[in-house]
Amino acid sequence: MTHSFDKNYWDKTWSGERAPAMSAGDPNPHLINEVGGLEPGTAFDAGCGAGAEAIWLAKQGWAVTGADVADAALGYAKDRAAAAGVNDQLRWVQADLSTWEPDMQYDLVTTHYAHPAMPQLDFYDRIADWVAPGGTLLIVGHLHHEHSTPAHSTISEGAHRREHGHTHPPVEASATAAAMTKRLDPTVWTVITAEESHRSVIGPGGRPDIIDDVVLRAARRS
Numbered sequence: 001m002t003h004s005f006d007k008n009y010w011d012k013t014w015s016g017e018r019a020p021a022m023s024a025g026d027p028n029p030h031l032i033n034e035v036g037g038l039e040p041g042t043a044f045d046a047g048c049g050a051g052a053e054a055i056w057l058a059k060q061g062w063a064v065t066g067a068d069v070a071d072a073a074l075g076y077a078k079d080r081a082a083a084a085g086v087n088d089q090l091r092w093v094q095a096d097l098s099t100w101e102p103d104m105q106y107d108l109v110t111t112h113y114a115h116p117a118m119p120q121l122d123f124y125d126r127i128a129d130w131v132a133p134g135g136t137l138l139i140v141g142h143l144h145h146e147h148s149t150p151a152h153s154t155i156s157e158g159a160h161r162r163e164h165g166h167t168h169p170p171v172e173a174s175a176t177a178a179a180m181t182k183r184l185d186p187t188v189w190t191v192i193t194a195e196e197s198h199r200s201v202i203g204p205g206g207r208p209d210i211i212d213d214v215v216l217r218a219a220r221r222s
Contacts, residue, residue: 004117005115005116005117005172005173006069006096006117007069007070007096007117010068010069010070010073011069011070011071011072013070014049014070014071014072014073014076015072019072019076022049022050023049023050023073023076023080024050025050025052026052027052027053027055027056028052028053028112028140029199030112030138030140030197030213030215031053031056031057031110031112031138031140032056034138034192034193034215034217035057035060035108035110035136035138036060038108038136040057040060040061040062040063041062041063041106041107041108041135042062042063042064042065042104042106042107042108042132043057043062043063043064043065043106043107043108043109043110044064044065044066044067044102044106044108044109044110044127044130045057045064045065045066045067045110045111045112046067046097046109046110046111046114046127047067047068047069047097047111047112047113047114047115047116048066048067048068048073048074048077048092049068049070049073049076049077049112050073050076050077050080051066051074051076051077051078051080051081051090051092052080053110053112054066054077054081054090055077055080055081055084055086055090057108058081058084058086058089058090059084059086061089062089062108063089064089064090064091065090065091065092065093065102065106066090066091066092066093067092067093067094067095067097067100068092068093068094068095069094069095069096069097069116070094071094074092074094077092078092096116096117097114097116097123097126097127098116098117098118098123098126102130105130105131105132105133105135106130106131106132106135107131107132107134107135107136108131108135108136108137108138109127109128109130109131109135109136109137109138110137110138110139110140111123111124111127111138111139111140111141112140113140113141113142115172115173119172120141120172120173120174120175121175121179121180121183124139124141124175124180124183124216125183127139128183128184128189128218131220132220133220133221133222134219134220134221134222135219135220136217136218136219136220137189137216137217137218137219137220138215138216138217139180139214139215139216139217140213140214140215141173141174141175141180141213141214141215141216142173142174142175142212142213142214143174143175143176143196143212143213143214144171144174144175144176144179144214174214175214176196176214177194177195177196177214177215177216178194180194180214180216181194181216184218187221188220188221189218189219189220189221190218190219190221191216191217191218192217192218192219193215193216193217194215194216194217195214195215196212196213196214196215197212197213197214197215198210198211198212198213199211199213
């Protein structure tokens with residue numbers, strides 16, 4: 001592997017100059033589209049960052065555990081949760097999700113662009129095991145492009161290669177819908193959504209950008 005998405009990397013990222021802007025983001029639109037109609041239960045947000053998705057879930061009535069490797073990210077998350085008035089529905093865990101294990105399974109396990117210190121697809125396999133029977137897995141990741149270049153240990157999240165207005169992530173931090181779906185045992189999972197999408201956003205300095213997403217939603221059989 002050529003990237004170093006370890007605790008040191010994320011601590012530096014969340015303590016750097018981009019952190020205030022990163023912590024002010026809205027919840028991912030794919031989460032709202034895919035989960036908005038589900039009955040609330042227990043939820044786990046893997047790599048929760050500043051907590052936008054975890055807080056949105058809590059506002060919908062979910063009992064949420066948000067986990068991230070970076071203490072500074074969780075500091076932002078706790079402040080945002082307090083401001084939103086949903087502290088009672090949230091639990092924050094500082095953990096390296098490449099090795100940490102939960103003590104329960106959840107009705108919903110979700111992750112949004114989390115990059116752990118392990119291969120991306122292996123990470124998705126790992127968190128899928130944390131879904132309870134009858135529960136939902138929702139993964140929103142960076143779409144893999146055949147022309148993506150390998151990442152190096154010095155790459156930063158803001159230095160993803162751009163081409164024609166698109167942000168291309170490091171190859172190790174991306175996936176395709178086909179590759180993700182292939183990892184799910186059809187005797188255990190029903191795939192509901194497996195899509196690759198493109199959405200326009202306004203990036204730093206007001207610059208328009210296009211985010212290429214891969215979205216997988218699957219229900220675990222009871």
